[in-house]
Amino acid sequence: MxxxxxxxxxxxxxxxxxxxxxxxxxxxxxxxxxxxxxxxxxxxxxxxxxxxxxxxxxxxxxxxxxxxxxxxxxxxxxxxxxxxxxxxxxxxxxxxxxxxxxxxxxxxxxxxxxxxxxxxxxxxxxxxxxxxxxxRGELGELAIGFSASAPFVPEIAHAISNFRDRYPQISLVLREIAGSDHLEQIEDHLLDIGFRRGRAIPDLPDTVIAEPFLSERLYVACPPGHRLARQAGVRVADLVDEPIVLYANERSTFTSHLLDLLREGGVEPRIAQIVTDVTSLFGLAAAGIGVMVMVESLCTLQSPMLTYRLIEDDAATIMLWLVRHRDPTLPCRNFLALLDSPGRNP
Known part of the structure; x- marks a missing residue:
């Protein structure tokens, strides 16, 4: 010493x-x-x-x-x-x-x-x-919390990959976290950065800030032989009486947003099944148990058993928020620099 x-x-x-x-x-x-x-x-x-x-x-x-x-x-x-x-x-x-x-x-x-x-x-x-x-922020730990679909956003995936290559001595901790847990853990310094979905900016503690990161369109996923697959686009009203498979847990902001969207469009959700992981969500939709509503970034998960159709209503979007502490650590600043870099892969 x-x-x-x-x-x-x-x-x-x-x-x-x-x-x-x-x-x-x-x-x-x-x-x-x-x-x-x-x-x-x-x-x-x-x-x-x-x-x-x-x-x-x-x-x-x-x-x-x-x-x-x-x-x-x-x-x-x-x-x-x-x-x-x-x-x-x-x-x-x-x-x-x-x-x-x-x-x-x-x-x-x-x-x-x-x-x-x-x-x-x-x-x-x-x-x-x-x-x-x-x-220089080359040693230490960086903890990132994200919703289930956030890693499929190309900008986030590339930033994580580039950060690991550039700062191999940083311990990179990645956690799937739902709802307001992001805010609590960032306030308590258990997380450095969180990616969470929601229609509006969440209520924040004084030490936490949220920035709009990406607005994504919503899509319907259904088997190729489904009636919605034969349409070029889908409206919220087309989901009347349609069985729906939901991804949800007790604090899921995406699911609450989706249910609000359906009801505001005059559709009372007919829930066929609720699952807690993305794999089951895709599997049940492919099996015809119900259609699935998802964000655009998940369309990268291609399957011959599923067809994706854009929901054309203007309100059929959801914001992905970047949440962080007001006083970020050096590893956190380095990650944000990679995330914001104009030269990152699209």
Whole structure:
């Protein structure tokens, strides 16, 4: 775990591994105890704060075993590098390098410290990467709620597919949710975005907004031999006394809209069957149990056992609303950018 201090990049590594004091190495080198080195990483709890650059400098010198070459690789001059390594040794109270006029070598303590320093730098680099990616909305979770037919809307399907390709590290949670459950879960931050159908904008909590996303025409689905299949178009009045298969659950906004549409057109619905999944809806309509009224996007589900006819009444439309929190997360904003992109697939 990293503790970032002030303007400089500094690290306190929280000891999460089993402490293994490397006193043997210190004894072999006849040096001060290395109780400040923990197996695998650096323990800075007992030290004043150590800057990561000290570790980077030491690792480069240990790789090159030559101060001039290490300084060139680091882009600094040799005297400051020597001073920083000496400061690190003074901080640890441990000699890490043996220096002569002809060679530089790691002490036994230095070899052990090198492994721990590399592990610490890897953890620090990973923490920096995670923070930056999270700030760009590339990590985290995106939860989308939708009505049963919403995934068949091409714009939504393409946006979900493109989002998964572009942000593979985001956990994408997709849930089928009916009615006002969208609003409650968005308000409680259990959902980021919801797609729900309705004739008018729903009553919203103060923290939630709804935008009209797509107005869709309604169609009738029936077997090819059905009387309505022989018509070029269908009016609501043509559904008088016609058995209807409904998709419904206790909070379905689409079904309540459909029943209102029928009654406003002078048709008292004759409900043959109520189902709770789209597959059963199509299957029963194909079997002739009753006709099905559906949104245009579901016409992409083609079957030789069904014929689709447009309901020509002006009122035979329904709005698909995009519902979201007023203060969206970064993953949510990234998804909305893909959804609104002019270059998305039609």
């Amino acid at each position: 990293l503790d970032w201090c002030g303007g400089a990049t500094r690290a306190r590594v929280m000891v999460s591994y089993r402490r293994q004091i490397l006193c043997d190495a210190a004894n072999c080198a006849s040096q001060t105890s290395l109780s400040n080195i923990v197996y695998g990483m650096i323990d800075m709890v007992a030290l004043s704060i150590m800057e990561l650059r000290h570790l980077r400098y030491f690792v480069q010198v240990a790789d090159d075993l030559h101060f001039a070459r290490a300084a060139a690789h680091l882009g600094i001059s040799q005297p400051p590098l020597s001073q920083q390594i000496r400061a690190l040794e003074d901080e640890l109270q441990v000699r890490l390098l043996e220096r002569t006029s002809r060679r530089v070598a790691l002490t036994p303590a230095g070899r052990l410290f090198l492994d721990a320093a590399r592990a610490t730098l890897r953890e620090a680099d990973n923490a920096i990467s995670v923070a930056r990616r999270a700030a």
